[in-house]
Amino acid sequence: MPMPVGKMHSFKSLENIKNSYIERIHQVSDERKKGKKSVGTFCLFVPDEIIFAAGADRMILCGGKNDTVSIAEQYLPRNICPLVKSSFGSIVNDGCSGIKSCSHFSMVDMIVAENTCDSKKKMYELLDNYVPTYVIDLPQRPDTPEAMRYFLSELEKFRDAMEQLTGNKVTDERLKEEIRSSNETRKLLHKLYELRKRDPSPISGIEVLKILQKQYFLSPDKLKEYLRELINEVESTEPEQVHKPRIMISGCPMPGGNTKVPAIIESKGGAIVAEESCTGTRSFWDMVDENKDHMLALAERYIKIPCSCMSPNERRIDNILELAREFKVDGVVYYTLQFCHGYNIEKYKVQQALKKAGIPMLSIETDYSDSDVEQIGLRVDAFLEMIS
Amino acid sequence: MISVGIDAGSATTKAVLVKDDSSIVHSIHPTAFDFVSAAEKAYEDVLRVAGIERKDVDSVYSTGYGRNNINFANKAISEITAHAMGVYHFYSEVKGIIDIGGQDCKVIAVNDGKVTDFLMNDKCAAGTGKFLEYTARALEVPIEELGNLALASESPAGITSMCTVFAESEVISLRAKGFSKEDIAAGLVESIARRVAVMARQVGLKENVAFVGGVAKNTGIKAALEKELGISLHMVPEPQITGALGAALYGNS
Ligand code: SF4
Ligand code: SF4
Numbered sequence: 342m343p344m345p346v347g348k349m350h351s352f353k354s355l356e357n358i359k360n361s362y363i364e365r366i367h368q369v370s371d372e373r374k375k376g377k378k379s380v381g382t383f384c385l386f387v388p389d390e391i392i393f394a395a396g397a398d399r400m401i402l403c404g405g406k407n408d409t410v411s412i413a414e415q416y417l418p419r420n421i422c423p424l425v426k427s428s429f430g431s432i433v434n435d436g437c438s439g440i441k442s443c444s445h446f447s448m449v450d451m452i453v454a455e456n457t458c459d460s461k462k463k464m465y466e467l468l469d470n471y472v473p474t475y476v477i478d479l480p481q482r483p484d485t486p487e488a489m490r491y492f493l494s495e496l497e498k499f500r501d502a503m504e505q506l507t508g509n510k511v512t513d514e515r516l517k518e519e520i521r522s523s524n525e526t527r528k529l530l531h532k533l534y535e536l537r538k539r540d541p542s543p544i545s546g547i548e549v550l551k552i553l554q555k556q557y558f559l560s561p562d563k564l565k566e567y568l569r570e571l572i573n574e575v576e577s578t579e580p581e582q583v584h585k586p587r588i589m590i591s592g593c594p595m596p597g598g599n600t601k602v603p604a605i606i607e608s609k610g611g612a613i614v615a616e617e618s619c620t621g622t623r624s625f626w627d628m629v630d631e632n633k634d635h636m637l638a639l640a641e642r643y644i645k646i647p648c649s650c651m652s653p654n655e656r657r658i659d660n661i662l663e664l665a666r667e668f669k670v671d672g673v674v675y676y677t678l679q680f681c682h683g684y685n686i687e688k689y690k691v692q693q694a695l696k697k698a699g700i701p702m703l704s705i706e707t708d709y710s711d712s713d714v715e716q717i718g719l720r721v722d723a724f725l726e727m728i729s
Numbered sequence: 730m731i732s733v734g735i736d737a738g739s740a741t742t743k744a745v746l747v748k749d750d751s752s753i754v755h756s757i758h759p760t761a762f763d764f765v766s767a768a769e770k771a772y773e774d775v776l777r778v779a780g781i782e783r784k785d786v787d788s789v790y791s792t793g794y795g796r797n798n799i800n801f802a803n804k805a806i807s808e809i810t811a812h813a814m815g816v817y818h819f820y821s822e823v824k825g826i827i828d829i830g831g832q833d834c835k836v837i838a839v840n841d842g843k844v845t846d847f848l849m850n851d852k853c854a855a856g857t858g859k860f861l862e863y864t865a866r867a868l869e870v871p872i873e874e875l876g877n878l879a880l881a882s883e884s885p886a887g888i889t890s891m892c893t894v895f896a897e898s899e900v901i902s903l904r905a906k907g908f909s910k911e912d913i914a915a916g917l918v919e920s921i922a923r924r925v926a927v928m929a930r931q932v933g934l935k936e937n938v939a940f941v942g943g944v945a946k947n948t949g950i951k952a953a954l955e956k957e958l959g960i961s962l963h964m965v966p967e968p969q970i971t972g973a974l975g976a977a978l979y980g981n982s
Contacts, residue, residue, distance in 0.1 A: 716833070719809070720847075723808075723810055723844060726844070727810070727845070727846075
């Protein structure tokens with residue numbers, strides 16, 4: 342018999358999010374008819390603020406579905422990360438010919454890409470044949486003044502490209518508003534995560550992931566509305582008092598369509614209380630300074646994102662340790678996608694640091710298929726038994 | 730206190746009955762794709778041999794691949810946790826376990842019977858019984874003889890691939906080049922030992938390491954692994970039942 346799994350409640354606001362996909366598709370399609378431009382993004386390093394200040398809309402195009410991986414394999418090598426393959430497959434397949442919840446992939450006027458990992462970088466070159474693709478270059482040694490200057494100049498070029506696409510000027514006033522708006526979203530996410538510090542956490546990891554996967558898909562207003570509703574509901578919920586081992590996930594992003602590993606962890610009786618990931622803390626942890634030159638403030642905030650494509654990346658290790666302590670985790674599940682070299686190699690450093698801090702870690706390297714669900718289940722069982 | 734542990738493996742189902750920490754009865758049945766009836770049979774067996782009735786059993790814990798299918802069990806635990814406790818019962822100084830089975834390979838660090846760290850091979854057959862099965866077939870020798878054949882070699886052939894499929898074709902090309910079966914067998918055995926030793930070192934196994942699982946019976950592999958790790962490996966008396974025994978002991982505590 343599996344461990345007792347408490348299904349406490351279901352949050353109404355999360356039910357509403359289920360229907361948000363269609364709503365959003367209609368919204369963007371109406372806007373586009375009226376001449377508004379929409380761009381597709383893949384990464385946290387692309388500042389939302391600049392896109393919105395230029396009067397465009399944006400939707401994230403990171404793929405989490407397994408169905409489109411094989412389509413991509415007609416063009417791309419098999420041994421690259423499934424996120425890249427799934428995304429590429431969804432886009433070249435033009436709205437995934439009928440695969441549900443996929444139509445947004447064909448609804449962008451431009452892709453805003455970034456030079457992060459090798460797989461994405463080279464994929465973007467191919468993608469440009471299907472959708473005009475603008476690439477923001479990133480200095481990958483982030484801690485020098487030269488890197489800052491260069492990144493700032495790249496963001497300025499990006500701002501100009503957005504102005505050209507939309508025909509609107511990115512004014513200081515508009516940037517200021519958008520920075521304030523994005524900071525507000527970040528504060529709401531902090532508030533939600535604050536609630537998860539309670540023991541037991543009043544909300545499951547799968548539930549939080551559902552909203553985080555839509556963070557860069559929904560319009561900022563809609564997202565904030567959902568977050569406020571959810572926070573209100575969670576605040577007034579009495580969690581059932583079963584102690585479950587508190588787990589933090591750390592590693593690769595989990596785009597919409599991919600919930601395999603957190604679903605296994607929570608069905609086995611673990612409680613995910615934090616995610617050090619791009620569908621987690623990396624997306625909202627740091628604020629943009631509102632009392633500074635706006636472009637500079639954006640550059641400073643975004644260059645600090647602790648992604649494994651940066652070197653050195655000690656701030657990620659420090660951040661993981663800090664989160665593990667703040668959220669009082671019993672163990673860390675280090676989650677990587679197959680062939681994601683950055684996060685896979687960085688695992689060693691994370692493991693050493695966690696070992697030193699006395700925090701157990703389980704490493705899971707996987708893809709989007711279901712072929713290893715049993716094997717992962719066994720490891721998760723053993724890990725939870727080990728830490729409880 | 731009477732407790733039973735059931736290890737529902739994909740090939741065989743094992744039951745162990747433990748009474749007041751001492752007398753142990755066990756039974757092994759082929760699983761034959763039916764976890765539940767194999768578990769029933771094994772359970773009935775140990776009850777009969779021990780002369781105990783179902784109603785007098787205080788707890789039944791299941792483990793193994795089919796652990797969640799055993800509906801009469803009070804609780805399911807992972808085979809990693811169960812094996813650690815089972816091996817500890819036979820060998821109380823145990824600090825590490827290397828378990829090479831047909832499908833997977835596990836390396837477990839243990840303290841007082843409790844798991845402190847572990848590693849399992851990923852989606853891949855490298856370093857498992859499957860690797861031996863396929864390559865032994867390419868060599869046209871029964872898998873049980875691979876180890877002894879290897880012991881007879883003076884200069885092992887170099888097998889460079891960890892991948893089962895590539896290693897299989899490597900064996901074929903080595904044979905075509907005229908290498909003896911002994912030397913190729915020794916190369917294969919060294920290759921699997923290297924792979925497993927890497928995992929053992931990652932988990933930090935140094936001493937008091939037990940070797941269990943189906944492949945543990947293979948003397949050639951044991952010798953190669955001992956050479957690779959520079960330690961001698963401890964064998965437990967009933968390696969097949971340590972999972973079920975560990976489950977029973979957990980139910981007992
Ligand atoms: S992991 Fe790195 S490259 Fe991928 S979305 Fe996050 S920040 Fe961007
Ligand atoms: S998961 Fe890794 S390999 Fe895949 S896109 Fe992100 S950084 Fe690149």
